[in-house]
Amino acid sequence: MITVSRRAALMLVAAAAGGTGVAALALNAGDPPERALPPPPPGKSRWSNWSGLHTCVPDALVAPADVEELRDIVLKSKGPIRPVGAGHSFTPLVPTDGTIVSLDRLNGLLSREDDGTTVGAGIRLFALGETLERIGQSMEALPDINKQSLAGALATATHGTGRAFGSLAESVTGLQLMAADGKLLDCDSERNAELFAAARVSLGALGVVTQARLKTRGPLRLKRRTWFEPIDDAIAAAEERSRSHRHYEFYYVTFTGTAYCISHDETDAPVTPRKPNAENEGTEDLMSLRDWLSWAPWLRRLVAQGLISNQETESVVGPAWRLLSTDRPKRFNEMEYHLPEAALKACLEEVIAAVERHSEVYFRRFDGRPHWGKLHSLGARELAPLYPRWREFTELRRTYDPASRFLNRHLRNLFGG
Numbered sequence: 070m071i072t073v074s075r076r077a078a079l080m081l082v083a084a085a086a087g088g089t090g091v092a093a094l095a096l097n098a099g100d101p102p103e104r105a106l107p108p109p110p111p112g113k114s115r116w117s118n119w120s121g122l123h124t125c126v127p128d129a130l131v132a133p134a135d136v137e138e139l140r141d142i143v144l145k146s147k148g149p150i151r152p153v154g155a156g157h158s159f160t161p162l163v164p165t166d167g168t169i170v171s172l173d174r175l176n177g178l179l180s181r182e183d184d185g186t187t188v189g190a191g192i193r194l195f196a197l198g199e200t201l202e203r204i205g206q207s208m209e210a211l212p213d214i215n216k217q218s219l220a221g222a223l224a225t226a227t228h229g230t231g232r233a234f235g236s237l238a239e240s241v242t243g244l245q246l247m248a249a250d251g252k253l254l255d256c257d258s259e260r261n262a263e264l265f266a267a268a269r270v271s272l273g274a275l276g277v278v279t280q281a282r283l284k285t286r287g288p289l290r291l292k293r294r295t296w297f298e299p300i301d302d303a304i305a306a307a308e309e310r311s312r313s314h315r316h317y318e319f320y321y322v323t324f325t326g327t328a329y330c331i332s333h334d335e336t337d338a339p340v341t342p343r344k345p346n347a348e349n350e351g352t353e354d355l356m357s358l359r360d361w362l363s364w365a366p367w368l369r370r371l372v373a374q375g376l377i378s379n380q381e382t383e384s385v386v387g388p389a390w391r392l393l394s395t396d397r398p399k400r401f402n403e404m405e406y407h408l409p410e411a412a413l414k415a416c417l418e419e420v421i422a423a424v425e426r427h428s429e430v431y432f433r434r435f436d437g438r439p440h441w442g443k444l445h446s447l448g449a450r451e452l453a454p455l456y457p458r459w460r461e462f463t464e465l466r467r468t469y470d471p472a473s474r475f476l477n478r479h480l481r482n483l484f485g486g
């Protein structure tokens with residue numbers, strides 16, 4: 070029997086993650102192209118993002134062991150400097166022929182106080198989950214994979230689901246940032262407050278974030294339920310479910326008329342054993358079906374609906390940091406827009422038509438804002454009117470990095486410099 074999962078749905082898919090103050094839509098842009106790239110010159114390494122869409126040969130790729138080493142790099146390296154996390158962004162935020170700095174070695178638990186837990190900014194989200202569990206703490210919400218670095222996830226306003234929760238950046242109560250002049254600045258609502266507000270979602274354009282203090286909570290155990298149902302029912306129920314569940318999302322499985330729905334709710338029920346992961350085969354099967362039967366859309370719909378109607382409702386219990394995250398072994402490129410909630414239904418219908426009938430979708434018509442880490446083609450002119458504090462951000466950036474050392478081509482297009 071084919072197992073169709075959250076990820077399987079995503080592979081095919083026009084996906085709608087509903088349930089927060091804004092709604093996110095993701096349009097899978099298909100398999101990344103296979104490209105034969107020349108080997109880097111001797112002594113250099115090629116950097117590539119997760120999907121393989123963006124690559125570069127930087128002058129240096131470095132991972133300082135502490136802030137003193139980082140300061141040396143910031144002050145002595147020539148050319149642009151780009152901080153990097155796990156390279157999981159789809160936008161070209163990182164590529165440079167200058168220096169790429171990874172904070173992979175600044176990744177530990179630093180302190181636990183009443184107002185938050187402080188960690189090295191290079192910590193990966195899966196390690197953050199484990200680390201917090203060891204001290205009886207948890208994040209309120211997390212994105213749907215956990216391979217990103219904390220600093221990278223903050224920098225692009227990475228988010229999970231749940232009407233009550235914002236992006237990860239909203240859980241930051243303080244941070245430390247190394248600016249272009251090598252100064253290490255403590256930032257929170259009282260110290261360098263303006264910089265603090267901007268540096269939580271900075272695209273790495275203000276300097277290198279070295280540590281962050283996070284608002285955490287006690288242990289969080291969730292029960293996940295997954296089920297399929299007709300897409301029209303899922304759309305009709307979306308708003309109510311986003312209020313009645315702690316986390317709720319649904320994905321449209323294209324060419325089937327069917328939605329894949331996922332809810333997560335807090336529970337103290339015993340943790341269920343983890344099942345072997347059969348999701349990859351499910352993904353491959355659905356993709357093959359999409360391609361083999363592309364000549365007969367009616368037959369494809371019928372076969373897919375038949376396969377999907379065999380699916381049982383799944384119910385599992387586990388710690389939030391494990392349950393909210395999935396693996397994504399299959400590489401892809403992705404676009405995502407955040408929309409006003411009132412626009413969700415109309416926009417989702419347009420996305421479905423775009424995928425199934427090869428028409429076009431214009432997220433901008435729905436007042437959408439692109440996810441900073443996912444594909445979009447907007448420049449400063451289009452973005453500035455979408456953000457009331459755009460100008461303040463660009464001015465602050467100029468103050469802290471007057472020589473624009475932290476900009477690459479993509480960021481120059483956004484912020485000038």
Ligand SMILES: Cc1cc2nc3c(=O)[nH]c(=O)nc-3n(C[C@H](O)[C@H](O)[C@H](O)COP(=O)(O)OP(=O)(O)OC[C@H]3O[C@@H](n4cnc5c(N)ncnc54)[C@H](O)[C@@H]3O)c2cc1C
Pocket residue numbers: 119151152153154155156157158159162163172190191212213214216217218219220221222223224225226227228229271272273274276277278279397440441442443
């Ligand atoms: C398979 C997959 C699933 C995803 N799922 C989700 C999801 O559920 N929700 C969501 O919102 N997004 C999701 N994303 C997007 C992803 O979370 C973001 O693109 C995130 O920024 C990636 O983190 P990273 O550590 O890989 O950062 P990178 O991509 O390496 O860098 C991102 C930005 O962070 C900056 N940066 C990195 N480290 C620092 C630092 N120390 N100081 C200052 N700036 C820094 C970089 O300069 C860059 O501008 C997903 C991406 C993939 C590939």
